[in-house]
Amino acid sequence: MARVYNFSAGPAVLPEEVLAEAASEMLDYRGSGMSVMEMSHRSKPFGEIIENAEADLRELVGIPENYRVLFLQGGASQQFAAVPMNLMRNRVADYIITGAWAKKAFKEAKIYGDARVIASSEDETFSYIPDCSDLDVSPDADYVYICENNTIYGTKFHTLPNTKGKDLVADVSSCFLSEPVDITKYGVMYGGAQKNIGPAGVVISIIREDLITDDVLEGTPTMLKWKTQADANSLYNTPPAYGIYICGKVFKWLKDQGGLEAMQKRNQEKAALLYDFLDASKLFRGTVRKADRSLMNVPFVTGDADLDAAFVAEAKAAGLENLKGHRSVGGMRASIYNAMPRAGVEALVAFMDKFEQAHS
Amino acid sequence: MARVYNFSAGPAVLPEEVLAEAASEMLDYRGSGMSVMEMSHRSKPFGEIIENAEADLRELVGIPENYRVLFLQGGASQQFAAVPMNLMRNRVADYIITGAWAKKAFKEAKIYGDARVIASSEDETFSYIPDCSDLDVSPDADYVYICENNTIYGTKFHTLPNTKGKDLVADVSSCFLSEPVDITKYGVMYGGAQKNIGPAGVVISIIREDLITDDVLEGTPTMLKWKTQADANSLYNTPPAYGIYICGKVFKWLKDQGGLEAMQKRNQEKAALLYDFLDASKLFRGTVRKADRSLMNVPFVTGDADLDAAFVAEAKAAGLENLKGHRSVGGMRASIYNAMPRAGVEALVAFMDKFEQAHS
Ligand SMILES: Cc1ncc(COP(=O)(O)O)c(C=O)c1O
Ligand SMILES: Cc1ncc(COP(=O)(O)O)c(C=O)c1O
Ligand SMILES: [Mg+2]
Ligand SMILES: [Mg+2]
Ligand SMILES: [Mg+2]
Ligand SMILES: [Mg+2]
Numbered sequence: 001m002a003r004v005y006n007f008s009a010g011p012a013v014l015p016e017e018v019l020a021e022a023a024s025e026m027l028d029y030r031g032s033g034m035s036v037m038e039m040s041h042r043s044k045p046f047g048e049i050i051e052n053a054e055a056d057l058r059e060l061v062g063i064p065e066n067y068r069v070l071f072l073q074g075g076a077s078q079q080f081a082a083v084p085m086n087l088m089r090n091r092v093a094d095y096i097i098t099g100a101w102a103k104k105a106f107k108e109a110k111i112y113g114d115a116r117v118i119a120s121s122e123d124e125t126f127s128y129i130p131d132c133s134d135l136d137v138s139p140d141a142d143y144v145y146i147c148e149n150n151t152i153y154g155t156k157f158h159t160l161p162n163t164k165g166k167d168l169v170a171d172v173s174s175c176f177l178s179e180p181v182d183i184t185k186y187g188v189m190y191g192g193a194q195k196n197i198g199p200a201g202v203v204i205s206i207i208r209e210d211l212i213t214d215d216v217l218e219g220t221p222t223m224l225k226w227k228t229q230a231d232a233n234s235l236y237n238t239p240p241a242y243g244i245y246i247c248g249k250v251f252k253w254l255k256d257q258g259g260l261e262a263m264q265k266r267n268q269e270k271a272a273l274l275y276d277f278l279d280a281s282k283l284f285r286g287t288v289r290k291a292d293r294s295l296m297n298v299p300f301v302t303g304d305a306d307l308d309a310a311f312v313a314e315a316k317a318a319g320l321e322n323l324k325g326h327r328s329v330g331g332m333r334a335s336i337y338n339a340m341p342r343a344g345v346e347a348l349v350a351f352m353d354k355f356e357q358a359h360s
Numbered sequence: 361m362a363r364v365y366n367f368s369a370g371p372a373v374l375p376e377e378v379l380a381e382a383a384s385e386m387l388d389y390r391g392s393g394m395s396v397m398e399m400s401h402r403s404k405p406f407g408e409i410i411e412n413a414e415a416d417l418r419e420l421v422g423i424p425e426n427y428r429v430l431f432l433q434g435g436a437s438q439q440f441a442a443v444p445m446n447l448m449r450n451r452v453a454d455y456i457i458t459g460a461w462a463k464k465a466f467k468e469a470k471i472y473g474d475a476r477v478i479a480s481s482e483d484e485t486f487s488y489i490p491d492c493s494d495l496d497v498s499p500d501a502d503y504v505y506i507c508e509n510n511t512i513y514g515t516k517f518h519t520l521p522n523t524k525g526k527d528l529v530a531d532v533s534s535c536f537l538s539e540p541v542d543i544t545k546y547g548v549m550y551g552g553a554q555k556n557i558g559p560a561g562v563v564i565s566i567i568r569e570d571l572i573t574d575d576v577l578e579g580t581p582t583m584l585k586w587k588t589q590a591d592a593n594s595l596y597n598t599p600p601a602y603g604i605y606i607c608g609k610v611f612k613w614l615k616d617q618g619g620l621e622a623m624q625k626r627n628q629e630k631a632a633l634l635y636d637f638l639d640a641s642k643l644f645r646g647t648v649r650k651a652d653r654s655l656m657n658v659p660f661v662t663g664d665a666d667l668d669a670a671f672v673a674e675a676k677a678a679g680l681e682n683l684k685g686h687r688s689v690g691g692m693r694a695s696i697y698n699a700m701p702r703a704g705v706e707a708l709v710a711f712m713d714k715f716e717q718a719h720s
Contacts, residue, residue: 012398014397019395026383026386034363034364037379077582081583192598199602202561221442222471224581240560243561246397319393
């Protein structure tokens with residue numbers, strides 16, 4: 001067994017300890033005589049798995065009692081519809097467009113009401129985060145929406161927008177649990193698990209209680225109504241049980257690592273290794289305004305598409321996988337989520353250095 | 361490691377060989393250096409996994425080219441909404457109510473249009489399948505809906521209803537791949553994977569191509585529109601990748617067992633062991649009209665709630681798990697899906713025999 005360093009943007013690297021433990025429990029979860037995949041979601045052992053997962057997540061993030069944690073299906077893409085369906089009472093919402101995912105969420109919201117763009121960085125290929133300190137927030141907006149970390153373009157909101165009192169809804173798919181957050185600044189924070197938390201097929205939505213109501217748009221499917229799952233503690237129907245089990249293991253792993261403050265420190269150090277190299281390099285450069293750089297997704301280019309392709313291919317041969325940039329932007333992208341060890345980033349930087357020397 | 365016999369109705373027993381293989385590939389899928397959980401859904405190895413899964417399913421069932429296979433999220437419960445949203449052009453649909461799941465699907469359809477009950481077995485606690493040879497099918501019905509195997513009540517349509525030319529939509533969650541089927545009799549056949557096929561979090565919908573269109577109800581979320589995933593070969597967004605991978609292994613396992621004809625024979629033999637015992641027993645009896653008995657879910661009672669509870673507890677102590685009936689009906693239920701070995705049913709029958717002798 002030889003593990004590679006996997007820089008995939010998602011599904012992405014998971015802690016090796018988590019995978020090893022899951023493998024060892026595959027045929028017999030802790031004396032239950034069955035796999036977690038085979039367990040009734042109404043059984044006692046699974047009840048403990050999902051309750052512990054929620055408790056550990058609450059502890060890690062410091063989620064107050066007036067926020068609910070929902071384990072859902074359908075990916076972040078399905079929340080793009082659930083957000084307006086659950087929140088658009090006035091049929092107005094303000095979107096800040098900082099990349100492809102914010103734009104998709106915006107387009108979906110337009111199906112349901114008057115979704116407005118109040119800021120965008122599309123003019124410079126989403127390479128920065130617009131100043132959101134004094135935006136024209138719609139007086140009747142039901143919420144203000146952001147994609148907090150832009151997986152494709154590698155930007156991050158380091159300061160949350162001034163929503164002028166409106167509820168903030170944030171897609172945190174690619175920065176979930178990468179650093180401490182103050183949940184009380186959000187109305188809704190949600191993200192797909194498949195980047196920083198677990199396998200694809202689980203979405204976690206953390207929602208302030210008063211936003212979970214029966215007052216949803218007409219025609220909202222029962223399964224997309226947050227209240228359905230909130231009332232049933234995420235067990236209205238069969239949940240993505242095995243995925244939740246893996247998420248729970250990752251939460252325990254994060255606690256063992258020292259929690260979100262420790263992860264932030266480690267993530268800052270890992271990202272600095274790579275950004276410092278990019279800044280000093282004559283061959284490579286980062287594509288994002290420095291102040292807005294993501295700690296999780298680091299896009300870079302040589303400026304020469306053939307050289308980029310050669311780099312990706314040679315890196316792969318050296319055990320550094322999935323460094324190709326998103327098909328919509330090209331170049332390279334290194335996703336260095338929580339589970340990417342520092343040694344992986346060191347190996348990448350060393351490889352880039354070698355490549356640069358060979359091509360100068 | 362001691363495996364129990366797991367009679368859970370779902371999530372349910374999986375083939376031990378499948379689990380063992382998954383465990384062995386957990387940290388390094390066939391030399392890729394990563395787990396399937398960590399793989400980009402756009403990567404070559406995952407592309408092969410999902411393509412092979414679909415190809416094997418097509419071969420097993422004999423799915424003609426004019427039917428699409430979609431791997432979806434949200435459980436069968438989400439298809440309860442997707443069905444009317446995608447099909448209700450006239451806003452009329454006919455439902456045959458044979459249990460709790462058909463009823464839930466019916467209630468969901470009422471959100472979207474005029475869903476009508478054209479037959480029901482609710483008068484006798486869903487213990488039989490109504491005669492559906494000459495129903496009052498609505499002339500303008502967009503489809504006729506059934507739940508083909510009723511997981512809770514243990515009935516099965518052994519003859520499909522005469523839909524008088526309307527498209528048949530069937531929830532086959534609890535009888536998927538348990539016997540050969542003629543897909544051409546269905547417009548849509550769908551089911552959650554977590555009973556006969558794989559882990560929770562994957563729904564498979566097999567849909568005749570002409571029913572997959574852009575002409576869906578206004579307000580249909582992009583993710584619930586079948587065309588979204590059909591156009592993207594189930595990769596519009598991140599799919600429940602690990603679940604699909606396990607489903608693929610189960611399809612290979614089914615082929616190794618001899619395919620659906622062999623499974624049908626084996627399932628008939630397993631069910632006969634149990635039904636013959638019930639029919640001869642003085643203590644236990646089945647609750648379903650004989651002609652409508654399911655091969656997959658076998659509910660039975662003693663007629664005495666205390667004795668039922670004692671039976672379930674003693675069976676559990678003997679390694680026969682999850683025999684408690686659904687909370688809505690009580691008594692016992694043995695789910696004996698494809699992956700339940702004959703030895704498990706034999707052990708159950710032997711235990712029932714012993715219990716009967718001790719209590720007579
Ligand atoms: C920030 C962000 N939002 C949404 C999505 C879409 O997520 P999903 O594939 O789970 O629908 C992604 C996927 O990469 C993402 O990075
Ligand atoms: C026949 C049938 N349909 C639908 C469902 C609901 O499935 P899900 O939990 O995947 O939404 C079940 C679950 O047990 C079922 O047995
Ligand atoms: Mg983006
Ligand atoms: Mg540089
Ligand atoms: Mg039923
Ligand atoms: Mg009897």
